[in-house]
Amino acid sequence: MTSELIRVNEIFGPTIQGEGALIGQPTVFVRTGGCDYRCTWCDTLHAVDSAYRDEWCPMTPEAILMQIEILSGGRPLMVSLSGGNPAIQPLGDLIDLGRGEGYRFALETQGSLAKDWFSRLDVLTLSPKPPSSGMATDWQKLAECVEAAGPDTQTVLKVVVFDEADYAYARDVAERYPGLSCYLQPGNHTPPQAETSDSSIDMTGILERMRWLVDRVTKDQWYAATVLPQLHTMLWGNLRGV
Amino acid sequence: MTSELIRVNEIFGPTIQGEGALIGQPTVFVRTGGCDYRCTWCDTLHAVDSAYRDEWCPMTPEAILMQIEILSGGRPLMVSLSGGNPAIQPLGDLIDLGRGEGYRFALETQGSLAKDWFSRLDVLTLSPKPPSSGMATDWQKLAECVEAAGPDTQTVLKVVVFDEADYAYARDVAERYPGLSCYLQPGNHTPPQAETSDSSIDMTGILERMRWLVDRVTKDQWYAATVLPQLHTMLWGNLRGV
Numbered sequence: 452m453t454s455e456l457i458r459v460n461e462i463f464g465p466t467i468q469g470e471g472a473l474i475g476q477p478t479v480f481v482r483t484g485g486c487d488y489r490c491t492w493c494d495t496l497h498a499v500d501s502a503y504r505d506e507w508c509p510m511t512p513e514a515i516l517m518q519i520e521i522l523s524g525g526r527p528l529m530v531s532l533s534g535g536n537p538a539i540q541p542l543g544d545l546i547d548l549g550r551g552e553g554y555r556f557a558l559e560t561q562g563s564l565a566k567d568w569f570s571r572l573d574v575l576t577l578s579p580k581p582p583s584s585g586m587a588t589d590w591q592k593l594a595e596c597v598e599a600a601g602p603d604t605q606t607v608l609k610v611v612v613f614d615e616a617d618y619a620y621a622r623d624v625a626e627r628y629p630g631l632s633c634y635l636q637p638g639n640h641t642p643p644q645a646e647t648s649d650s651s652i653d654m655t656g657i658l659e660r661m662r663w664l665v666d667r668v669t670k671d672q673w674y675a676a677t678v679l680p681q682l683h684t685m686l687w688g689n690l691r692g693v
Numbered sequence: 694m695t696s697e698l699i700r701v702n703e704i705f706g707p708t709i710q711g712e713g714a715l716i717g718q719p720t721v722f723v724r725t726g727g728c729d730y731r732c733t734w735c736d737t738l739h740a741v742d743s744a745y746r747d748e749w750c751p752m753t754p755e756a757i758l759m760q761i762e763i764l765s766g767g768r769p770l771m772v773s774l775s776g777g778n779p780a781i782q783p784l785g786d787l788i789d790l791g792r793g794e795g796y797r798f799a800l801e802t803q804g805s806l807a808k809d810w811f812s813r814l815d816v817l818t819l820s821p822k823p824p825s826s827g828m829a830t831d832w833q834k835l836a837e838c839v840e841a842a843g844p845d846t847q848t849v850l851k852v853v854v855f856d857e858a859d860y861a862y863a864r865d866v867a868e869r870y871p872g873l874s875c876y877l878q879p880g881n882h883t884p885p886q887a888e889t890s891d892s893s894i895d896m897t898g899i900l901e902r903m904r905w906l907v908d909r910v911t912k913d914q915w916y917a918a919t920v921l922p923q924l925h926t927m928l929w930g931n932l933r934g935v
Contacts, residue, residue: 464911465911465914465916466907466911467907467910467911467919467920474716474717474919474921475716475876475919475920475921476916476919477910477911477915477916477918477920523914523916524914526914526916527916528916529916634717654896658927658928661928662928662929665708665709665928668709668719669706669707669708669709669719672707672765672766672768673719674707674718674719674765674768674769674770674771676719677709677716677717677718678709678717678719679716679717679924680924682921682922685900685927686900686903686904686907687904
């Protein structure tokens with residue numbers, strides 16, 4: 452099999468998934484390098500900014516799966532594909548190879564690019580970016596992502612919320628897709644800088660914004676929403692590799 | 694309809710479910726009074742110790758549903774039945790009444806008492822108590838609970854883990870029911886006392902034990918487990934009513 456190479460920023464785990472639909476579940480992360488977005492509050496600049504391109508290793512699907520198997524001890528588990536925007540990488544062959552060995556695959560993307568191999572994922576998290584990101588949503592592209600995933604993939608929505616405008620955006624997204632579960636996540640106001648190893652976070656602020664979001668949702672009687680913090684940030688701060 | 698009265702310790706919400714399978718989902722809690730267990734680290738003594746029996750209000754299913762409807766603004770959501778051990782209360786009529794209005798019901802119990810109305814729940818969380826609780830598990834009763842819930846109720850396991858003996862117990866429980874999802878939850882070493890309004894918690898300790906449990910599970914390659922903290926304890930400490 453000849454495959455295109457995948458640009459990999461880091462492969463780590465197993466640890467637990469810290470957010471969204473699979474929160475608490477053991478997983479190995481494959482973080483790809485490169486992104487078509489530049490969110491103001493990006494928390495993975497090392498996988499986004501092309502200044503770090505030298506750190507992104509071109510790998511074959513076979514080499515990535517070998518690394519996953521080493522980390523997991525050869526025992527299949529959920530593999531989380533993230534980025535950057537992993538949808539810009541040719542991940543179809545990796546998914547097929549891994550599934551053949553019993554691994555499952557989840558992918559998170561902003562929904563700016565649809566791929567036919569979304570339908571071979573177990574879980575697709577579409578995380579369109581709210582106004583505070585500075586990015587504009589292409590609703591047609593988002594619809595194409597939902598369409599590409601199809602009926603055999605569990606597709607869910609996740610929206611990061613920093614403020615009221617983001618909250619209104621989240622409601623809009625959820626109303627467009629009443630059949631999809633919608634996860635709300637308070638934003639991290641102190642994202643890591645790519646150049647520093649300082650992993651400290653503002654725990655008081657995180658808890659405060661989480662309480663605000665719970666209050667906002669329940670006052671609004673938006674009972675179909677699920678509100679979850681980034682557990683990994685609470686447990687390990689902005690430390691990488693956990 | 695003539696119904697038996699239900700002993701209610703508190704009804705509150707909507708807030709989010711802080712633990713287990715429904716973590717992050719908006720819910721109203723109905724906490725019943727009375728329990729057949731006396732766990733050493735009980736965090737709801739006010740709903741367990743019969744010294745507080747005067748605080749448990751006998752209510753009809755209709756009165757409870759009315760209170761749920763007031764709190765939820767009449768918009769159906771998930772109702773979480775907890776205790777104490779809610780399985781000792783006659784909750785079947787409440788569930789039927791509420792479902793008729795569109796409400797859904799989840800119940801958490803240690804699994805010491807099976808009821809036929811378990812099959813009318815949406816979610817049944819069986820939380821058998823590990824060695825550190827000082828309680829002994831009646832495996833036959835636990836099996837009867839799984840049986841009573843049947844195929845139409847989503848039944849999950851949740852085990853609180855304080856130490857290695859508890860962890861071994863959790864593995865045993867999960868192996869008995871490979872078809873059920875198993876949630877692991879680090880224990881709260883500083884549970885609230887019934888007599889005090891002090892809601893402070895040991896956040897550093899909670900995070901430390903959560904990291905230990907994640908490490909324990911991943912080192913053990915127990916990838917089918919889900920590890921989640923008590924979010925409400927992190928957000929609101931031991932405060933009641935949230």
